[in-house]
């Protein structure tokens with residue numbers, strides 16, 4: 001088996017690319033500003049050139065590669081390597097990405113959803129190392145998820161499995177972006193958490209958040225709420241407990257369904273740390289079936305921003 005693969009993480013802001021060896025180590029990396037390329041053709045041409053540069057720097061050629069894996073922020077038909085659409089990257093609709101790149105590179109190309117690949121990266125080389133069954137979720141603007149069963153990704157019938165963010169939290173809840181109502185994401189997505197806190201502050205709750213923002217509430221982000229929680233601010237702590245409780249309720253369902261060994265939590269909001277994780281773990285203890293709830297370890301993701309590129313390369317290992 002060839003020892004190297006290229007992993008690519010195509011994001012709305014940056015496209016990151018790296019030469020990864022079969023132990024998950026990044027040997028050489030590059031980064032392109034995605035939005036600076038006006039068309040997808042221009043971006044793909046730049047990606048191909050960058051792969052050449054990374055190989056040259058590593059004194060390797062395309063022949064040394066097991067393949068090129070690419071993660072994209074959107075819905076993908078995995079077998080065909082077709083991108084249905086991308087969130088936050090305009091101009092990508094029904095793009096036969098695998099076919100286009102294989103024609104240019106003459107090496108095998110695999111395309112998958114970015115959160116799936118983050119889950120694969122974390123399960124092979126990060127916080128889930130050694131676990132046969134794991135679920136990985138990312139907490140940020142949205143809530144994404146990827147499912148690992150028996151060491152491999154479970155993609156589902158239409159490559160759309162793992163959408164933990166759109167699992168229902170409430171029977172009759174608020175309207176979600178996906179068209180449904182009451183989804184978890186509608187209650188724990190960055191923007192909604194920020195809005196909830198703003199409302200409480202406007203209705204007169206005392207909090208250190210005001211000071212941290214020097215009174216300008218428009219600057220409120222989850223990072224600021226975390227900073228306030230670290231200073232023992234009651235409103236901020238209460239916020240993470242509430243958010244952790246909601247995530248814990250949905251994860252209890254995931255745990256009862258799949259009985260995983262690990263739940264790996266990444267994304268910007270995971271930086272809220274122990275206050276959030278404790279609320280999630282306590283809720284799972286309370287709500288999941290004891291057999292499954294006691295077996296699962298709920299841990300923080302370890303590969304950070306590299307999980308996606310490492311996972312993309314891991315498609316070939």
Ligand SMILES: [Zn+2]
Nearest residue numbers: 166176178183
């Ligand atoms: Zn939804």
